[in-house]
Amino acid sequence: MPVFYDEQTKTFFLEGKNLSYVFGINAAGFPEHYYFGSRIGRDDLRYALGVGGNSAEACVPGMTDSGRNSYNNYGAEISSYGSGDYHECSLQILFPNGCRLNEFRYHSHRILEKKPGIPGMPSLQGGTTLLLTVKDKNSEVYVDLYYTVYEDIAVLCRHMEVHNRTGKTISLLRAYSFTLELPRNDYDVLTLEGAWADERTPQRIPMHHGVVSIDSKTGSSSARLNPFMAVLDRNTDEYNGNAIGLNLVYSGSYVLKAEVGSKGSARIMGGINDFDFQWQLCDGETFATPEVVMVYSDCGLNAMSRTFHDAYRRYLINPRFVMKHRPVVINNWEATYFNFDNERLMGIIDVVKGSGIDTFVLDDGWFGARAADNAGLGDWIVNTEKLKGGLHTVIEYCHQSGMKFGLWFEPEMVNPDSNLYRAHPDWAIHMPGMEPALSRNQMVLDITRTEVRDYIVESVSKILRENDIDYVKWDFNRVLTENYSIALPPERQQEFHHRYALGLYDLCERLVNGFPSVFFEGCAGGGARFDPAMLHYFPQIWTSDDTDAYMRTRIQYGTSYCYPLSSMSCHTSICPNHQTGRTTPFTTRADIAHLGATGYELDTTKMTKEEVAEVADQIRAYHEMEDLILDGELFRLEDPHVSNYFAVAVVSRDKTEAHITAFRTLCYPNDEVKRIYPRGLCEETRYFIRELGITLSGATIMKMGLLLPNTTTDFKTFVFHLKKEDSVH
Numbered sequence: 001m002p003v004f005y006d007e008q009t010k011t012f013f014l015e016g017k018n019l020s021y022v023f024g025i026n027a028a029g030f031p032e033h034y035y036f037g038s039r040i041g042r043d044d045l046r047y048a049l050g051v052g053g054n055s056a057e058a059c060v061p062g063m064t065d066s067g068r069n070s071y072n073n074y075g076a077e078i079s080s081y082g083s084g085d086y087h088e089c090s091l092q093i094l095f096p097n098g099c100r101l102n103e104f105r106y107h108s109h110r111i112l113e114k115k116p117g118i119p120g121m122p123s124l125q126g127g128t129t130l131l132l133t134v135k136d137k138n139s140e141v142y143v144d145l146y147y148t149v150y151e152d153i154a155v156l157c158r159h160m161e162v163h164n165r166t167g168k169t170i171s172l173l174r175a176y177s178f179t180l181e182l183p184r185n186d187y188d189v190l191t192l193e194g195a196w197a198d199e200r201t202p203q204r205i206p207m208h209h210g211v212v213s214i215d216s217k218t219g220s221s222s223a224r225l226n227p228f229m230a231v232l233d234r235n236t237d238e239y240n241g242n243a244i245g246l247n248l249v250y251s252g253s254y255v256l257k258a259e260v261g262s263k264g265s266a267r268i269m270g271g272i273n274d275f276d277f278q279w280q281l282c283d284g285e286t287f288a289t290p291e292v293v294m295v296y297s298d299c300g301l302n303a304m305s306r307t308f309h310d311a312y313r314r315y316l317i318n319p320r321f322v323m324k325h326r327p328v329v330i331n332n333w334e335a336t337y338f339n340f341d342n343e344r345l346m347g348i349i350d351v352v353k354g355s356g357i358d359t360f361v362l363d364d365g366w367f368g369a370r371a372a373d374n375a376g377l378g379d380w381i382v383n384t385e386k387l388k389g390g391l392h393t394v395i396e397y398c399h400q401s402g403m404k405f406g407l408w409f410e411p412e413m414v415n416p417d418s419n420l421y422r423a424h425p426d427w428a429i430h431m432p433g434m435e436p437a438l439s440r441n442q443m444v445l446d447i448t449r450t451e452v453r454d455y456i457v458e459s460v461s462k463i464l465r466e467n468d469i470d471y472v473k474w475d476f477n478r479v480l481t482e483n484y485s486i487a488l489p490p491e492r493q494q495e496f497h498h499r500y501a502l503g504l505y506d507l508c509e510r511l512v513n514g515f516p517s518v519f520f521e522g523c524a525g526g527g528a529r530f531d532p533a534m535l536h537y538f539p540q541i542w543t544s545d546d547t548d549a550y551m552r553t554r555i556q557y558g559t560s561y562c563y564p565l566s567s568m569s570c571h572t573s574i575c576p577n578h579q580t581g582r583t584t585p586f587t588t589r590a591d592i593a594h595l596g597a598t599g600y601e602l603d604t605t606k607m608t609k610e611e612v613a614e615v616a617d618q619i620r621a622y623h624e625m626e627d628l629i630l631d632g633e634l635f636r637l638e639d640p641h642v643s644n645y646f647a648v649a650v651v652s653r654d655k656t657e658a659h660i661t662a663f664r665t666l667c668y669p670n671d672e673v674k675r676i677y678p679r680g681l682c683e684e685t686r687y688f689i690r691e692l693g694i695t696l697s698g699a700t701i702m703k704m705g706l707l708l709p710n711t712t713t714d715f716k717t718f719v720f721h722l723k724k725e726d727s728v729h
């Protein structure tokens with residue numbers, strides 16, 4: 001049984017693959033954290049709890065000055081504010097009489113064989129769940145703490161739900177998803193920072209006395225800082241040491257914090273950002289927080305990442321698509337931008353017809369008065385001046401050419417110059433009487449409002465119903481400003497960002513589930529909303545608007561800390577690259593794009609004959625390795641953020657096959673001899689290496705390494721296919 005309760009010691013043991021998470025109910029009736037790490041015995045762990053400070057601490061009300069008697073000395077599962085715990089707390093309530101104190105004590109618990117969903121929000125499925133209910137000592141506020149463990153992955157999922165049974169409305173000033181107490185104070189914190197076209201760069205800093213905090217205030221998970229934090233031992237690296245990875249299943253404004261206090265321990269917490277947040281919870285209502293996925297690894301960052309990948313592929317991403325062959329697209333955005341008509345699109349299709357590209361995706365510009373980015377958003381009606389005969393002409397042409405058809409939408413947005421805005425100016429987020437801040441000439445629709453969501457669902461559905469569409473790219477090109485809804489009363493305005501996230505999930509539920517055979521890809525001005533909640537709806541997400549192969553090695557490397565290769569949408573584009581001006585070999589661009597859900601995004605009519613011929617070979621090669629991209633295990637070998645090289649190995653689960661891609665950024669004359677050292681192979685298995693024409697044991701390949709030949713080309717890739725000898729025909 002993965003969840004075990006020892007009545008005698010009042011201790012809960014949560015046991016997932018390779019992990020134990022242990023807490024107990026202490027003398028004060030408070031759930032106190034004991035342990036999180038690799039598997040230990042079901043022992044009485046209280047012997048190891050320090051007495052803590054014996055002076056200058058406030059005693060738990062009702063307890064006297066001896067022994068372990070202060071909230072400030074307890075490792076918290078939920079931190080009570082107001083009675084002597086001076087760490088960051090995970091819940092703060094404002095009662096109608098002005099009181100902000102709470103003291104949550106054990107009330108009851110249940111073990112659930114089926115993991116319940118979280119109302120209004122996506123979450124992982126499966127596992128065994130402990131539901132621990134705590135109650136405020138002084139009021140009828142109950143909090144359910146959910147803990148889920150899995151027998152096949154080293155993951156603990158947590159979230160909490162607050163129930164108000166006080167008979168009055170209370171205000172939640174802060175409602176995080178979790179508190180995690182760690183026993184030391186000498187950890188590092190790893191996060192993923194970024195910007196448009198430069199998403200998810202790893203940054204690692206020592207934790208220090210005080211609080212290390214990352215957040216988003218944008219109304220989206222954002223490109224600035226992914227909702228991810230890893231807590232590492234100082235000596236943890238890619239393949240050694242302890243790592244705890246935390247990833248919020250949330251697409252809105254969030255916060256993650258790591259605090260070192262004066263007691264030698266660290267407290268980690270996070271969830272919905274409490275900056276500009278306050279939630280009115282009426283009597284009888286429940287407030288649910290988003291889920292945090294906690295991964296434990298004692299073999300470094302790589303094992304942490306592989307666990308995230310398995311968790312998302314098995315329990316989060318839509319099972320209808322997660323392991324299915326992905327569409328190999330030709331997208332017209334970098335080819336035409338807004339400037340196209342049927343003939344231009346057909347020309348692009350003609351060149352790659354029969355190459356293996358199986359889906360044509362018509363990007364921005366097909367609707368309303370959309371000649372540039374300053375008009376038309378919100379008017380999901382085909383622009384028949386550009387597309388004579390409507391979408392049918394180009395869809396028909398795709399089908400005749402053996403391709404499926406995909407279409408771009410940006411459902412949450414509106415241009416002031418649009419019929420939608422002229423009809424409903426109040427539907428755009430704005431603060432009455434103040435000039436709104438435009439971004440890319442557009443405003444965000446107030447999807448906290450039902451009528452706005454109904455319009456979006458109906459207008460997008462109409463296009464999907466009336467046309468044969470297999471694929472949708474759902475974009476989100478700006479973040480929120482003027483955080484205000486004219487439909488909310490003043491005391492609820494600070495609910496706005498979270499209500500936006502809930503509105504987004506409602507839209508996704510209705511559209512994605514409403515059209516179950518349509519494949520939805522996520523996008524946000526590149527990869528600015530690349531988070532687990534979006535992955536629940538969109539099996540893949542456009543990783544970045546930066547399609548430069550070198551930049552992609554960096555971005556895809558950082559993204560792989562949490563997200564599986566199959567979730568990263570990656571395209572081969574034209575050179576000089578539109579974002580960096582850099583020229584890289586065509587083969588390199590495809591080799592790097594193939595480390596994800598591959599596709600193309602260029603004006604095929606401008607390709608050379610050789611390049612066109614190469615596309616067919618590239619796609620053949622991709623199909624050969626696609627099962628590895630969908631289901632393989634990723635081993636990062638060289639980090640382009642710190643090295644002149646990038647290298648990864650993707651190994652099949654049964655270890656009979658592997659694909660290795662290496663990349664040299666710049667070539668140097670008289671360069672060092674460079675070998676990469678693959679990982680994850682079976683030592684005893686003999687692998688045929690196609691590119692070298694030799695067979696070697698896994699042990700030899702991993703220990704002797706593979707030599708990267710010197711070349712006189714910058715940005716050069718080296719690809720190796722390994723197949724178990726007796727499976728090579």
Ligand code: GLA
Nearest residue numbers: 333363364523524525526545
């Ligand atoms: C965003 C996307 C691009 C493209 C444009 C269209 O920037 O990331 O791929 O769809 O919008 O406007």
